[in-house]
Amino acid sequence: MKLLAAIDSFKGSATSKELNEAILAAVDHPMITEKISIPIADGGEGTLQAIQESLGGDLLSAEVPDLTGALIHAPYLLTDFEGKNTGIIESAMILGIDRINPSEETIRNTTSLGLGILVSQLVNQGIEKIIITLGGSGTSDGGLGFLAGMGALGITKEQENPLLSAETIQLEEALAKLEKVELTALADVTNPYVGSQGFSMVFGPQKGGTPDLLNEMDCQATVIAKELSRYGFGDIASMPGAGAAGGLGGAILALGGQIQPGFPAISKLIGLEEQIIQADLIITGEGSLDTQTEKGKVPFGVAKLAKKNGKTVFALCGKRSVEIGAMASFVSGAYAIQLGPVSLNEAMNREKTIQNIGITGRELVNLFLEGVSYHD
Structure with missing residues (x-):
């Protein structure tokens, strides 16, 4: 047996x-x-190790700013999946809420910029498929820092929450960068980008947001959603999963990426069902x-x-x-x-x-x- x-x-x-x-x-x-x-994870802690155990590949690191701007060596996995050079990133390794003591100050001064910089570096290396896990984020910037790191214009790259200042966003450079890249995010939450179930109102309190600040952020997110939706990938304001990881889901969708549930995607990566059939x-x-x-x-x-x-x-x-x-x-x-x-x-x-x-x-x-x- x-x-x-x-x-x-x-x-x-x-x-x-x-x-x-x-x-x-x-x-x-x-x-x-x-x-x-079968080492396994659902997209959170241990995901890179679990996938590497099954697929092999190289666990590398790159120097990027974390959510507070401190330079860190962020790990990522380069492997082969379905014949494609694939890069896998745990966003919490860069943007994890465990890196901050949540407060109004931290929510105003944290950004997802470092994740965008890392993804941009992988694209420049010729990676064909990039998978990002979205659990455990400490940011609530609507994914605008990520977009800035990918080359989007109209977003500050300073160490502050760009959601509070951005108005007009230009994605052409970021979209061109991803023209030949398949971008996928893994997230188990289905919250939209704005509204009572959006990223500000639902996840903002645990990240340090006060009621007044969260209302301000949600209003600004409504403006940003309209900007992002101009690029034809759907209504970012209401798309399921757009509110994942403080709005990172919406930014990924705005670039033509996909959001998939964590466990099914990882089980496919590691061939779990095939192993279960044999057990x-x-x-x-x-x-x-x-x-x-x-x-x-x-x-x-x-x-x-x-x-x-x-x-x-x-x-x-x-x-x-x-x-x-x-x-x-x-x-x-x-x-x-x-x-x-x-x-x-x-x-x-x-x-x-x-x-x-x-x-x-x-x-x-x-x-x-x-x-x-x-x-x-």
Whole structure:
């Protein structure tokens, strides 16, 4: 029998690869003849590593400004996908909210410029396909900094939120740069660019925006959406996903790019379904299993693919809620790995997590195989 482990990272504790390998190393049963580890992510933390594990390629870095203007070495992956030279970027590595203490000052002075500079550099290297993950952004500039970095005119390149000052935007240079490039963003939010569900009103508060400032930003975003829509790629104001990552989604759509849900796109990149078809038992999981798991997260995606192909799947987690939503209908069981009452710090200890998931995974596999032997 073939055992496959595809577990998302337990954030702040252990990586996807570490968790997979802990289970596979702990399982020692003669009925298990093959073990496969599929490092995986949904577009957030660990995405570059997960894709590199499956596709190979070179993990490189470039010096660009982060959202505050500080120069950093931003990682990106160069690989081959479907015969195309492909560059993959985690935007949070440059624009992550973890780089700031959100306040009105930070929302006024952060920009997505560095991401645009990095994408522009990849284009200049002859990259044919660029994939950007949009989760975890600390910016709320409508993606205008990104557009400035791509060569759009009418946008300040100074270290401030360009949404608050831009009026007329010219995209011709940026569009020409992307003429032979396929641009795709991965995002699981479907918010529009403006309005009560737009990026300012929904995501602005967590990034430091006050009610007055957010209203000002939303009004300005309405003006900007009209400017961006002039280029014929749709009504940026209302397009689903345009509000992702503080409006970065809208900027990407305005350049003729696409927005795709994170997990399905990544599972295709790494050939996940093909591996699941060949497996007999699948173990997935994440740090916290709850009713949010069904909102495009890794365990739900893995479980759906497993059920679609008639495979047994179990989920393991650091903690689980009483109710886990639709996830419950796709797994044979969902289990927390803690071996007794523990503090949060102890539960997140890397060594303990790896030990506990190995023990829990081994016992679960043994129990499953006993049932298989009994029915045989």
